[in-house]
Amino acid sequence: MSQQAHIHHPPLKGGELAMGTLALSLAVFMNVLDSSIANVSIPAISGNLGVSPQQGTWVITSFAVANAISVPLTGWLTMQFGQVRLFMTSVLLFVLSSWLCGMAPNIETLIVARIIQGAVAGPMIPLSQSLLLSSYPPAKSSMALALWGMTTLVAPIVGPLLGGWISDNYSWPWIFYINIPVGLFTAWATWSIYHKRESVVRKIPVDKIGLALLVIWVGALQLMLDKGKELDWFNSGEIVLLTVIAVVGLVYFIIWENGQDHPVVDLSLFKGRNFASGVLAISVAYGLFFGSLVIMPLWLQTQLGYTATEAGKVMAPVGIFAILLSPVIGKLLPKVDARWVATTAFLGFALVFFLRARFNTEVDTYNLMVPTLIQGAAMSMFFIPLTSIILSGQRPEKIPAASGLSNFVRIMCGGMGASIMTTLWDNRSTLHHSRLTESTGYASSQFVLQADNLHRAGIGEQAAYGMMDRTISVQASTMAATDIFWMAAWMFLGLIFFVWMTKPKRSGAPVDAGGAH
The missing domain is CATH 1.20.1250.20 (MFS general substrate transporter like domains)
Incomplete structure (x- = not known):
């Protein structure tokens, strides 16, 4: 399908601009909040689900690994589906996975739900940045970034305070349930404003080997960092093995991606x-x-x-x-x-x-x-x-x-x-x-x-x-x-x-x- 390289949309104005900025900022806030809100709730979660606090930390790790892998795929996914559709899908799947996290009857289900949540959250931050910049005229792009940046600054501070307060006064599932109304509002507001401002879609082949290498080296690196302290770092054979996998995987990933016409991550x-x-x-x-x-x-x-x-x-x-x-x-x-x-x-x-x-x-x-x-x-x-x-x-x-x-x-x-x-x-x-x-x-x-x-x-x-x-x-x-x-x-x-x-x-x-x- 032959299309122009890029569609130029006029900047938003008035109420649409205010609503769009609020919706995109809330999506970022919800995403960043979820990476830190569980930290102080681990004792409550592990106690309630009958596991050790060490096992409970996988609630944080699983989200981080999945999120780290999916973030750099944003560029390729945007070309496949369009940035508005991809953003909307990410937000709605984030709401669904938040509900699954709150409903989890055991630690295994919760970890699977957190993996899904981390994976679908990946494109939300870069796409919110991209959509927000397209909403403002070039002269106001710095103001757009300032408004966007405020949410990324505040969320990591609010997360532990809010997570601790919810765990103390209610129960831990509510740290996930609070995403549902916020996410649904964000989805509605974003779609009503941006559905006519879709980016060009270009169907390009999937770089399956590049994707597999990305999952392998990022997963190994994140596991090595998370488990290193617990296993006494390089005195552990498991940590040495994970380090070797991460390093070799990264080297092969860089070599492979640089030789591809449609890389999964644009290292150029x-x-x-x-x-x-x-x-x-x-x-x-x-x-x-x-x-x-x-x-x-x-x-x-x-x-x-x-x-x-x-x-x-x-x-x-x-x-x-x-x-x-x-x-x-x-x-x-x-x-x-x-x-x-x-x-x-x-x-x-x-x-x-x-x-x-x-x-x-x-x-x-x-x-x-x-x-x-x-x-x-x-x-x-x-x-x-x-x-x-x-x-x-x-x-x-x-x-x-x-x-x-x-x-x-x-x-x-x-x-x-x-x-x-x-x-x-x-x-x-x-x-x-x-x-x-x-x-x-x-x-x-x-x-x-x-x-x-x-x-x-x-x-x-x-x-x-x-x-x-x-x-x-x-x-x-x-x-x-x-x-x-x-x-x-x-x-x-x-x-x-x-x-x-x-x-x-x-x-x-x-x-x-x-x-x-």
């Missing part, structure tokens, strides 16, 4: 300087950011005695400046070089982690919250300019593929960042604990004095030693966390180099999104 996008450097900068930075989102609540709860709700409240202010500043950045971006905005974000992140690197076991709530507030400001200047750089200069028909591939790499780096940081935290905690205990024992006057004070307070010898060991453990874990924060701060400064490796077509150039003409 990495030949573009803006795309390659922008994706590297946003993905590594997101890995550092996401890893800290895991470390901070864990440190507060396991070492400093915070409850899950209190830890959530400490982390929640990150959304304040992110929400307030995102529209401002959206208006400012067309007038300035996006690289300066991104550089400011990276300097802000570096400041945040340098401040956190000064934490100690006596840190108060005020000093915990100040870096979190600054982080929110940095986040508002992070996603928007880098996404603008990554997508700048792409042909309209390439936007879904470019958005899908960049989101895939970012999501993968987020998972890797969380796994690497928690492993580093454990290893550095063990190292600091062993160093601190070298100066204990009866050869240490400080140790003897502390033990005597505890004995005089009526505490038995074993209990006293237990209390002192706990104090050392808290100190060691805190020192390990600050080590990681120092490392992250310097890495953020180093990533500024890759921001300036990009060359936007012109200062504040709007993103060329299909139909935004």
Whole structure:
């Protein structure tokens, strides 16, 4: 079927634009929320279904693996079905799989439902980005990205708070049921506005070998990262095998995809300087950011005695400046070089982690919250300019593929960042604990004095030693966390180099999104 390369649709106006923006943003919010909402509900889910918390974590892993595999397929699926039809199908299947998750009678059914949910969720984020950009005129593309970015910033913060509250006050299935009304509204609003704005459909052959290789290497990598800590990493034959499969699978995948006329993932996008450097900068930075989102609540709860709700409240202010500043950045971006905005974000992140690197076991709530507030400001200047750089200069028909591939790499780096940081935290905690205990024992006057004070307070010898060991453990874990924060701060400064490796077509150039003409 011979068709023009691309259909140009006029920008939306008035109520249609507002409704379209709301519907697409809600879809992203629902999707991102579901990747984090189950985290704090794992004890409730595993207890209710009669499995261990370790088995319960497969509820998170299964979603992540399926989601990571399906995101980069967005470009190919869009050509097959059209972006509006694909988005609608993804949303409706997401609603159905959410209902199946809530109805699951056992852990096996829940994991299968979560795999389906993760797989169908893949195209939702890149397609919402593409559809939103096509709704605005080119001069307003930065504002469109700002509105879209706000939902991706807020959802990871709301997820754990909402999941904990629902699990405590209702029952865990409701963390999935809440998607049903949101998803149905999104589907109705999207179809009523966008059904006449479908992209060109081109039937191209399925790259079956490329798809199989993608599933193999991404699945092996995600399993290796998720199970590494539990199985003591490379001391386990299973982890070594998964690593070999992931590496060999990735090498074969790259070789195969580069030789295909219709690859399942368009790796040629990495030949573009803006795309390659922008994706590297946003993905590594997101890995550092996401890893800290895991470390901070864990440190507060396991070492400093915070409850899950209190830890959530400490982390929640990150959304304040992110929400307030995102529209401002959206208006400012067309007038300035996006690289300066991104550089400011990276300097802000570096400041945040340098401040956190000064934490100690006596840190108060005020000093915990100040870096979190600054982080929110940095986040508002992070996603928007880098996404603008990554997508700048792409042909309209390439936007879904470019958005899908960049989101895939970012999501993968987020998972890797969380796994690497928690492993580093454990290893550095063990190292600091062993160093601190070298100066204990009866050869240490400080140790003897502390033990005597505890004995005089009526505490038995074993209990006293237990209390002192706990104090050392808290100190060691805190020192390990600050080590990681120092490392992250310097890495953020180093990533500024890759921001300036990009060359936007012109200062504040709007993103060329299909139909935004």
